[in-house]
Amino acid sequence: METWLDFYGGWTEPRKLFDYNVLHRDQLLENDIVPLTQQYINKGFYIYTYIDKSLILKTSKELSMSEHFVHDILIYGQNYKTKSFSVIGFDDRYSFTAFDIPFDLFKTAFLSGADFSKDSANGVSYATAFRIKEEFKNTQYPFHLQTFLHNLYEYIHSINSSKSNDSNDPDYDMYKLPGNVYGMSIYTNVLEYLDQLSNENLNLDYRLFHTLYEHKMSIYERVQYVSELYKLSEDVKLQKLLLACEEICKDFKKIRMLAIKHIMSSDKSLLNRMKSLVEANVKKEEETLKELYAIFTSISYSKNEQIHIQ
Missing domain, CATH: 1.20.120 (Four Helix Bundle (Hemerythrin (Met), subunit A))
Structure with missing residues:
Protein backbone atom coordinates (compact mmCIF):
# COMPACT_ATOMS: atom_id res chain seq x y z
CA MET A 1 0.00 0.00 0.00
CA GLU A 2 1.46 3.33 -1.07
CA THR A 3 1.02 6.19 1.40
CA TRP A 4 1.31 9.91 0.95
CA LEU A 5 0.20 12.41 3.56
CA ASP A 6 0.17 16.17 3.10
CA PHE A 7 -1.47 19.35 4.32
CA TYR A 8 -4.29 20.35 1.98
CA GLY A 9 -3.21 22.95 -0.58
CA GLY A 10 0.48 22.16 -0.52
CA TRP A 11 2.42 24.35 -2.92
CA THR A 12 -0.68 25.22 -4.97
CA GLU A 13 -2.04 28.11 -2.93
CA PRO A 14 1.23 29.89 -1.99
CA ARG A 15 2.57 29.71 -5.55
CA LYS A 16 0.56 32.74 -6.70
CA LEU A 17 2.39 34.90 -4.13
CA PHE A 18 5.88 34.21 -5.49
CA ASP A 19 8.23 34.87 -8.35
CA TYR A 20 9.96 31.52 -8.72
CA ASN A 21 12.39 29.67 -10.95
CA VAL A 22 12.58 25.89 -11.16
CA LEU A 23 16.24 24.86 -11.34
CA HIS A 24 17.07 21.57 -13.02
CA ARG A 25 19.73 19.15 -11.89
CA ASP A 26 21.94 19.59 -14.96
CA GLN A 27 21.78 23.38 -14.68
CA LEU A 28 22.89 23.22 -11.06
CA LEU A 29 25.69 20.73 -11.65
CA GLU A 30 27.09 22.78 -14.52
CA ASN A 31 27.70 25.65 -12.09
CA ASP A 32 29.45 26.01 -8.75
CA ILE A 33 26.50 25.68 -6.38
CA VAL A 34 27.88 28.05 -3.74
CA PRO A 35 28.24 31.24 -5.87
CA LEU A 36 25.02 30.37 -7.72
CA THR A 37 23.15 30.17 -4.41
CA GLN A 38 24.80 33.40 -3.23
CA GLN A 39 23.62 35.21 -6.35
CA TYR A 40 20.02 34.18 -5.75
CA ILE A 41 20.18 35.12 -2.05
CA ASN A 42 21.59 38.54 -2.98
CA LYS A 43 18.57 39.09 -5.25
CA GLY A 44 16.15 38.36 -2.41
CA PHE A 45 15.36 34.74 -3.29
CA TYR A 46 14.99 31.75 -1.00
CA ILE A 47 16.38 28.44 -2.28
CA TYR A 48 14.56 25.16 -1.77
CA THR A 49 16.72 22.17 -2.70
CA TYR A 50 18.08 18.81 -1.53
CA ILE A 51 21.29 17.79 0.21
CA ASP A 52 22.74 14.63 1.70
CA LYS A 53 21.79 15.30 5.31
CA SER A 54 23.91 12.41 6.56
CA LEU A 55 26.98 14.57 5.92
CA ILE A 56 25.48 17.23 8.20
CA LEU A 57 24.35 14.76 10.85
CA LYS A 58 27.41 12.49 10.91
CA THR A 59 30.43 14.43 9.77
CA SER A 60 32.85 12.51 11.96
CA LYS A 61 32.92 9.11 10.23
CA GLU A 62 32.78 7.37 6.88
CA LEU A 63 29.28 6.50 5.70
CA SER A 64 28.03 3.30 4.12
CA MET A 65 25.73 3.45 1.09
CA SER A 66 22.67 2.76 3.26
CA GLU A 67 23.45 5.68 5.59
CA HIS A 68 23.20 8.42 2.98
CA PHE A 69 20.03 10.43 3.52
CA VAL A 70 18.87 12.91 0.88
CA HIS A 71 16.40 15.44 2.26
CA ASP A 72 15.03 18.84 1.32
CA ILE A 73 16.27 22.07 2.87
CA LEU A 74 15.46 25.79 2.69
CA ILE A 75 18.26 28.35 2.35
CA TYR A 76 17.16 31.81 3.46
CA GLY A 77 20.35 33.80 4.08
CA GLN A 78 24.14 33.89 4.14
CA ASN A 79 27.01 35.27 6.18
CA TYR A 80 30.21 36.13 4.32
CA LYS A 81 32.16 36.61 7.57
CA THR A 82 31.48 33.09 8.80
CA LYS A 83 31.31 31.73 5.23
CA SER A 84 28.01 29.98 5.86
CA PHE A 85 24.41 29.74 4.64
CA SER A 86 21.44 30.16 6.99
CA VAL A 87 19.08 27.23 6.49
CA ILE A 88 15.99 25.54 7.86
CA GLY A 89 16.05 21.76 8.13
CA PHE A 90 17.23 18.94 10.37
CA ASP A 91 20.33 19.80 12.40
CA ASP A 92 22.94 17.46 13.90
CA ARG A 93 20.52 16.65 16.76
CA TYR A 94 17.76 15.60 14.33
CA SER A 95 15.71 18.67 15.29
CA PHE A 96 13.88 20.61 12.57
CA THR A 97 15.16 24.12 13.13
CA ALA A 98 17.19 27.05 11.76
CA PHE A 99 20.97 26.73 11.74
CA ASP A 100 24.06 27.58 9.67
CA ILE A 101 25.99 25.37 7.21
CA PRO A 102 29.52 26.34 6.11
CA PHE A 103 29.76 26.98 2.37
CA ASP A 104 32.20 24.09 1.83
CA LEU A 105 30.09 21.57 3.75
CA PHE A 106 26.96 22.69 1.91
CA LYS A 107 28.67 22.16 -1.45
CA THR A 108 29.84 18.67 -0.45
CA ALA A 109 26.40 17.70 0.90
CA PHE A 110 24.65 19.14 -2.17
CA LEU A 111 26.83 17.22 -4.65
CA SER A 112 26.50 14.02 -2.64
CA GLY A 113 22.71 14.44 -2.51
CA ALA A 114 22.55 15.07 -6.26
CA ASP A 115 24.56 11.90 -6.88
CA PHE A 116 22.64 9.61 -4.54
CA SER A 117 19.22 10.85 -5.72
CA LYS A 118 19.90 10.92 -9.46
CA ASP A 119 17.52 8.02 -10.12
CA SER A 120 14.71 9.33 -7.91
CA ALA A 121 11.54 11.25 -8.80
CA ASN A 122 13.21 14.63 -8.23
CA GLY A 123 15.89 13.82 -10.79
CA VAL A 124 15.06 16.66 -13.21
CA SER A 125 13.73 19.46 -11.02
CA TYR A 126 16.17 19.70 -8.13
CA ALA A 127 15.67 23.17 -6.68
CA THR A 128 13.33 26.14 -6.66
CA ALA A 129 14.37 29.77 -6.19
CA PHE A 130 11.47 31.93 -5.03
CA ARG A 131 10.73 35.34 -3.55
CA ILE A 132 7.58 37.21 -2.62
CA LYS A 133 6.14 39.26 -5.47
CA GLU A 134 6.46 43.01 -5.02
CA GLU A 135 2.69 43.54 -4.87
CA PHE A 136 2.35 41.13 -1.94
CA LYS A 137 5.26 42.33 0.23
CA ASN A 138 3.15 44.63 2.40
CA THR A 139 0.00 42.53 2.37
CA GLN A 140 -1.54 41.84 5.77
CA TYR A 141 -3.23 38.52 6.45
CA PRO A 142 -5.53 38.94 9.47
CA PHE A 143 -6.68 35.89 11.36
CA HIS A 144 -10.33 34.90 10.72
Whole structure:
Protein backbone atom coordinates (compact mmCIF):
# COMPACT_ATOMS: atom_id res chain seq x y z
CA MET A 1 0.00 0.00 0.00
CA GLU A 2 1.46 3.33 -1.07
CA THR A 3 1.02 6.19 1.40
CA TRP A 4 1.31 9.91 0.95
CA LEU A 5 0.20 12.41 3.56
CA ASP A 6 0.17 16.17 3.10
CA PHE A 7 -1.47 19.35 4.32
CA TYR A 8 -4.29 20.35 1.98
CA GLY A 9 -3.21 22.95 -0.58
CA GLY A 10 0.48 22.16 -0.52
CA TRP A 11 2.42 24.35 -2.92
CA THR A 12 -0.68 25.22 -4.97
CA GLU A 13 -2.04 28.11 -2.93
CA PRO A 14 1.23 29.89 -1.99
CA ARG A 15 2.57 29.71 -5.55
CA LYS A 16 0.56 32.74 -6.70
CA LEU A 17 2.39 34.90 -4.13
CA PHE A 18 5.88 34.21 -5.49
CA ASP A 19 8.23 34.87 -8.35
CA TYR A 20 9.96 31.52 -8.72
CA ASN A 21 12.39 29.67 -10.95
CA VAL A 22 12.58 25.89 -11.16
CA LEU A 23 16.24 24.86 -11.34
CA HIS A 24 17.07 21.57 -13.02
CA ARG A 25 19.73 19.15 -11.89
CA ASP A 26 21.94 19.59 -14.96
CA GLN A 27 21.78 23.38 -14.68
CA LEU A 28 22.89 23.22 -11.06
CA LEU A 29 25.69 20.73 -11.65
CA GLU A 30 27.09 22.78 -14.52
CA ASN A 31 27.70 25.65 -12.09
CA ASP A 32 29.45 26.01 -8.75
CA ILE A 33 26.50 25.68 -6.38
CA VAL A 34 27.88 28.05 -3.74
CA PRO A 35 28.24 31.24 -5.87
CA LEU A 36 25.02 30.37 -7.72
CA THR A 37 23.15 30.17 -4.41
CA GLN A 38 24.80 33.40 -3.23
CA GLN A 39 23.62 35.21 -6.35
CA TYR A 40 20.02 34.18 -5.75
CA ILE A 41 20.18 35.12 -2.05
CA ASN A 42 21.59 38.54 -2.98
CA LYS A 43 18.57 39.09 -5.25
CA GLY A 44 16.15 38.36 -2.41
CA PHE A 45 15.36 34.74 -3.29
CA TYR A 46 14.99 31.75 -1.00
CA ILE A 47 16.38 28.44 -2.28
CA TYR A 48 14.56 25.16 -1.77
CA THR A 49 16.72 22.17 -2.70
CA TYR A 50 18.08 18.81 -1.53
CA ILE A 51 21.29 17.79 0.21
CA ASP A 52 22.74 14.63 1.70
CA LYS A 53 21.79 15.30 5.31
CA SER A 54 23.91 12.41 6.56
CA LEU A 55 26.98 14.57 5.92
CA ILE A 56 25.48 17.23 8.20
CA LEU A 57 24.35 14.76 10.85
CA LYS A 58 27.41 12.49 10.91
CA THR A 59 30.43 14.43 9.77
CA SER A 60 32.85 12.51 11.96
CA LYS A 61 32.92 9.11 10.23
CA GLU A 62 32.78 7.37 6.88
CA LEU A 63 29.28 6.50 5.70
CA SER A 64 28.03 3.30 4.12
CA MET A 65 25.73 3.45 1.09
CA SER A 66 22.67 2.76 3.26
CA GLU A 67 23.45 5.68 5.59
CA HIS A 68 23.20 8.42 2.98
CA PHE A 69 20.03 10.43 3.52
CA VAL A 70 18.87 12.91 0.88
CA HIS A 71 16.40 15.44 2.26
CA ASP A 72 15.03 18.84 1.32
CA ILE A 73 16.27 22.07 2.87
CA LEU A 74 15.46 25.79 2.69
CA ILE A 75 18.26 28.35 2.35
CA TYR A 76 17.16 31.81 3.46
CA GLY A 77 20.35 33.80 4.08
CA GLN A 78 24.14 33.89 4.14
CA ASN A 79 27.01 35.27 6.18
CA TYR A 80 30.21 36.13 4.32
CA LYS A 81 32.16 36.61 7.57
CA THR A 82 31.48 33.09 8.80
CA LYS A 83 31.31 31.73 5.23
CA SER A 84 28.01 29.98 5.86
CA PHE A 85 24.41 29.74 4.64
CA SER A 86 21.44 30.16 6.99
CA VAL A 87 19.08 27.23 6.49
CA ILE A 88 15.99 25.54 7.86
CA GLY A 89 16.05 21.76 8.13
CA PHE A 90 17.23 18.94 10.37
CA ASP A 91 20.33 19.80 12.40
CA ASP A 92 22.94 17.46 13.90
CA ARG A 93 20.52 16.65 16.76
CA TYR A 94 17.76 15.60 14.33
CA SER A 95 15.71 18.67 15.29
CA PHE A 96 13.88 20.61 12.57
CA THR A 97 15.16 24.12 13.13
CA ALA A 98 17.19 27.05 11.76
CA PHE A 99 20.97 26.73 11.74
CA ASP A 100 24.06 27.58 9.67
CA ILE A 101 25.99 25.37 7.21
CA PRO A 102 29.52 26.34 6.11
CA PHE A 103 29.76 26.98 2.37
CA ASP A 104 32.20 24.09 1.83
CA LEU A 105 30.09 21.57 3.75
CA PHE A 106 26.96 22.69 1.91
CA LYS A 107 28.67 22.16 -1.45
CA THR A 108 29.84 18.67 -0.45
CA ALA A 109 26.40 17.70 0.90
CA PHE A 110 24.65 19.14 -2.17
CA LEU A 111 26.83 17.22 -4.65
CA SER A 112 26.50 14.02 -2.64
CA GLY A 113 22.71 14.44 -2.51
CA ALA A 114 22.55 15.07 -6.26
CA ASP A 115 24.56 11.90 -6.88
CA PHE A 116 22.64 9.61 -4.54
CA SER A 117 19.22 10.85 -5.72
CA LYS A 118 19.90 10.92 -9.46
CA ASP A 119 17.52 8.02 -10.12
CA SER A 120 14.71 9.33 -7.91
CA ALA A 121 11.54 11.25 -8.80
CA ASN A 122 13.21 14.63 -8.23
CA GLY A 123 15.89 13.82 -10.79
CA VAL A 124 15.06 16.66 -13.21
CA SER A 125 13.73 19.46 -11.02
CA TYR A 126 16.17 19.70 -8.13
CA ALA A 127 15.67 23.17 -6.68
CA THR A 128 13.33 26.14 -6.66
CA ALA A 129 14.37 29.77 -6.19
CA PHE A 130 11.47 31.93 -5.03
CA ARG A 131 10.73 35.34 -3.55
CA ILE A 132 7.58 37.21 -2.62
CA LYS A 133 6.14 39.26 -5.47
CA GLU A 134 6.46 43.01 -5.02
CA GLU A 135 2.69 43.54 -4.87
CA PHE A 136 2.35 41.13 -1.94
CA LYS A 137 5.26 42.33 0.23
CA ASN A 138 3.15 44.63 2.40
CA THR A 139 0.00 42.53 2.37
CA GLN A 140 -1.54 41.84 5.77
CA TYR A 141 -3.23 38.52 6.45
CA PRO A 142 -5.53 38.94 9.47
CA PHE A 143 -6.68 35.89 11.36
CA HIS A 144 -10.33 34.90 10.72
CA LEU A 145 -11.82 32.63 13.34
CA GLN A 146 -14.55 31.45 10.98
CA THR A 147 -11.97 30.22 8.48
CA PHE A 148 -10.19 28.25 11.18
CA LEU A 149 -13.50 26.77 12.32
CA HIS A 150 -14.45 25.87 8.75
CA ASN A 151 -11.16 23.98 8.30
CA LEU A 152 -11.45 22.36 11.72
CA TYR A 153 -14.98 21.14 10.90
CA GLU A 154 -13.77 19.62 7.63
CA TYR A 155 -10.92 17.85 9.44
CA ILE A 156 -13.14 16.42 12.19
CA HIS A 157 -15.75 15.20 9.68
CA SER A 158 -13.26 14.05 7.00
CA ILE A 159 -14.58 16.37 4.30
CA ASN A 160 -12.73 16.74 0.99
CA SER A 161 -11.81 20.44 0.94
CA SER A 162 -11.10 20.38 -2.80
CA LYS A 163 -14.83 20.14 -3.49
CA SER A 164 -15.35 23.70 -2.26
CA ASN A 165 -12.25 25.08 -4.01
CA ASP A 166 -10.78 24.90 -7.46
CA SER A 167 -7.54 25.78 -9.20
CA ASN A 168 -6.04 25.87 -12.68
CA ASP A 169 -2.83 24.45 -11.26
CA PRO A 170 -2.39 20.92 -12.71
CA ASP A 171 -0.80 19.82 -9.41
CA TYR A 172 -4.16 20.49 -7.73
CA ASP A 173 -5.59 17.37 -9.38
CA MET A 174 -3.79 15.27 -6.77
CA TYR A 175 -6.40 16.38 -4.22
CA LYS A 176 -9.22 14.96 -6.36
CA LEU A 177 -7.88 11.47 -7.01
CA PRO A 178 -10.24 8.55 -6.35
CA GLY A 179 -9.19 6.69 -3.25
CA ASN A 180 -7.96 9.80 -1.44
CA VAL A 181 -8.73 9.93 2.27
CA TYR A 182 -9.31 13.18 4.17
CA GLY A 183 -9.35 14.47 7.71
CA MET A 184 -9.56 12.10 10.65
CA SER A 185 -10.35 9.18 8.31
CA ILE A 186 -6.63 8.94 7.60
CA TYR A 187 -6.05 7.07 10.86
CA THR A 188 -7.62 3.90 9.45
CA ASN A 189 -5.05 3.97 6.67
CA VAL A 190 -2.20 4.85 9.03
CA LEU A 191 -2.99 1.81 11.18
CA GLU A 192 -3.27 -0.40 8.09
CA TYR A 193 0.10 0.90 6.94
CA LEU A 194 1.71 0.03 10.29
CA ASP A 195 0.21 -3.47 10.06
CA GLN A 196 1.62 -3.84 6.57
CA LEU A 197 5.06 -2.78 7.77
CA SER A 198 4.84 -5.37 10.55
CA ASN A 199 3.90 -8.18 8.18
CA GLU A 200 6.08 -7.36 5.17
CA ASN A 201 9.69 -6.41 4.59
CA LEU A 202 9.11 -2.78 3.59
CA ASN A 203 10.92 0.48 4.27
CA LEU A 204 9.03 2.84 6.57
CA ASP A 205 8.17 6.23 5.04
CA TYR A 206 9.14 8.65 7.80
CA ARG A 207 7.44 11.61 6.11
CA LEU A 208 4.00 10.36 7.05
CA PHE A 209 4.73 10.42 10.78
CA HIS A 210 6.61 13.69 10.67
CA THR A 211 3.65 15.32 8.90
CA LEU A 212 1.26 13.95 11.50
CA TYR A 213 3.37 15.53 14.24
CA GLU A 214 3.51 18.86 12.38
CA HIS A 215 -0.27 18.79 12.01
CA LYS A 216 -0.84 18.27 15.74
CA MET A 217 1.57 21.10 16.54
CA SER A 218 -0.18 23.39 14.06
CA ILE A 219 -3.56 22.79 15.71
CA TYR A 220 -2.10 23.23 19.21
CA GLU A 221 -0.41 26.52 18.31
CA ARG A 222 -3.54 27.81 16.60
CA VAL A 223 -5.70 26.99 19.62
CA GLN A 224 -3.15 28.77 21.83
CA TYR A 225 -3.37 31.80 19.55
CA VAL A 226 -7.18 31.89 19.68
CA SER A 227 -7.08 31.57 23.46
CA GLU A 228 -4.75 34.57 23.70
CA LEU A 229 -6.58 36.59 21.02
CA TYR A 230 -9.93 36.34 22.81
CA LYS A 231 -8.39 36.52 26.33
CA LEU A 232 -9.56 33.07 27.43
CA SER A 233 -6.73 32.25 29.83
CA GLU A 234 -9.25 32.09 32.72
CA ASP A 235 -11.54 29.65 30.92
CA VAL A 236 -10.89 26.43 32.88
CA LYS A 237 -12.49 24.12 30.32
CA LEU A 238 -10.51 25.61 27.45
CA GLN A 239 -7.24 25.36 29.37
CA LYS A 240 -7.93 21.66 30.01
CA LEU A 241 -8.51 21.17 26.28
CA LEU A 242 -5.27 23.02 25.55
CA LEU A 243 -3.47 20.61 27.88
CA ALA A 244 -5.08 17.70 26.02
CA CYS A 245 -3.79 19.15 22.72
CA GLU A 246 -0.32 19.41 24.22
CA GLU A 247 -0.44 15.77 25.36
CA ILE A 248 -1.52 14.69 21.87
CA CYS A 249 1.46 16.57 20.43
CA LYS A 250 3.80 14.80 22.83
CA ASP A 251 2.45 11.39 21.83
CA PHE A 252 2.84 12.12 18.11
CA LYS A 253 6.37 13.33 18.78
CA LYS A 254 7.02 9.92 20.40
CA ILE A 255 5.54 8.24 17.32
CA ARG A 256 7.84 10.32 15.11
CA MET A 257 10.91 9.36 17.15
CA LEU A 258 9.91 5.69 17.15
CA ALA A 259 9.68 5.89 13.35
CA ILE A 260 13.27 7.20 13.22
CA LYS A 261 14.44 4.43 15.57
CA HIS A 262 12.72 1.82 13.42
CA ILE A 263 14.46 3.11 10.29
CA MET A 264 17.81 2.82 12.06
CA SER A 265 17.21 -0.56 13.74
CA SER A 266 14.45 -2.37 11.75
CA ASP A 267 13.03 -3.40 15.14
CA LYS A 268 9.43 -4.41 14.38
CA SER A 269 8.40 -4.15 18.04
CA LEU A 270 8.65 -0.38 17.61
CA LEU A 271 5.82 -0.56 15.06
CA ASN A 272 3.53 -2.06 17.70
CA ARG A 273 4.36 0.81 20.05
CA MET A 274 3.62 3.30 17.29
CA LYS A 275 0.30 1.61 16.55
CA SER A 276 -0.72 1.65 20.22
CA LEU A 277 0.02 5.36 20.50
CA VAL A 278 -1.96 6.16 17.34
CA GLU A 279 -4.93 4.11 18.54
CA ALA A 280 -4.83 5.78 21.96
CA ASN A 281 -5.02 9.26 20.44
CA VAL A 282 -7.68 8.89 17.73
CA LYS A 283 -10.69 9.13 20.06
CA LYS A 284 -8.95 11.61 22.34
CA GLU A 285 -8.22 13.95 19.45
CA GLU A 286 -11.75 13.72 18.06
CA GLU A 287 -13.37 14.49 21.41
CA THR A 288 -10.93 17.32 22.15
CA LEU A 289 -11.41 19.00 18.78
CA LYS A 290 -15.21 18.71 18.90
CA GLU A 291 -15.25 20.44 22.28
CA LEU A 292 -12.89 23.14 21.01
CA TYR A 293 -15.08 23.63 17.95
CA ALA A 294 -18.13 24.15 20.17
CA ILE A 295 -16.36 26.69 22.39
CA PHE A 296 -14.91 28.67 19.48
CA THR A 297 -18.22 28.58 17.59
CA SER A 298 -19.97 30.23 20.52
CA ILE A 299 -17.23 32.88 20.58
CA SER A 300 -17.60 33.44 16.85
CA TYR A 301 -21.36 34.01 17.12
CA SER A 302 -20.91 36.30 20.11
CA LYS A 303 -18.51 38.39 17.99
CA ASN A 304 -20.99 38.35 15.07
CA GLU A 305 -18.61 36.31 12.93
CA GLN A 306 -20.52 34.10 10.49
CA ILE A 307 -19.42 30.51 9.96
CA HIS A 308 -20.05 28.93 6.56
CA ILE A 309 -20.06 25.14 6.42
CA GLN A 310 -20.29 23.68 2.93
